[in-house]
Amino acid sequence: MSKRGKAYAKAKERVEEREYVLNEAITLLKEIKTSKFDESVDVSVRLSVDPKYPEQMVRGTVVLPHGTGKVKRVLVIAAGEKQKEAMEAGADFVGGDEIVEKIKKENWFDYDVVISTPDMMKSVGKLGKALGTKGLMPSPKSGTVTFNVKETVAEIKKGRVEFRVDKSGIINSSIAKTSFDAEKIVENSKTFITAILKARPVTLKGRYVKSVFISSTMSPSIKVNISELES
Secondary structure, three states: OOOOOHHHHHHHHHOOOOOEEHHHHHHHHHHOOOOOOOOEEEEEEEEOOOOOOHHHOOEEEEEOOOOOOOOOOEEEEOOOHHHHHHHHHOOOEEEOHHHHHHHHHHOOOOOOEEEEOHHHHHHHHHHHHHHHOOOOOOOHHHOOEOOOHHHHHHHHHHOEEEEEOOOOOEEEEEEEEOOOOHHHHHHHHHHHHHHHHHOOOOOOOOOOEEEEEEEEOOOOOEEEEOHHHHO
């Protein structure tokens, strides 16, 4: 197990063993940052769901008001007029069957999101193993299999984030950069957490959110009280 550095240990001393209100947590997070690079701000939400049951799978998308600080490279696989729409919306790469062949033959993955129109999924389906292992396979549930190409590309470029609970019942996502103003990080955090709250499975009884932590790339985690958002 790697040993934490002195900067981390010093930051850890500033974090009390209690729940912080969101504004307070963000203020502290920015204060304990010691690295010179612009760290990502991550939110981790532990849920009481059991993802092995389909009815308890929590997933969705949300457009963060201030983006994530990272512009995603978007690949659109479509045909005809939809290719033109994708290019006009700002997609980084656009193509049809030739793009599918490029991925198959060259193991080409210089993009962060793949969008496909429904009519192209027969071809894209051949890339299931290649794209699936990297979490890039288009899916109707994530909104990346759609004829609304222009709108989807625009949302992703603006700061749309996809979230999905993992096998441990945890949702984790980067929602900002530490260089953001505290108010912007707070607004992004609230938007992200609220989206998860709204995605609560209708069949789930009792408590839904077990805990919420916020951290940056190099910082210790800070426990957050989200009762203000749950009410």
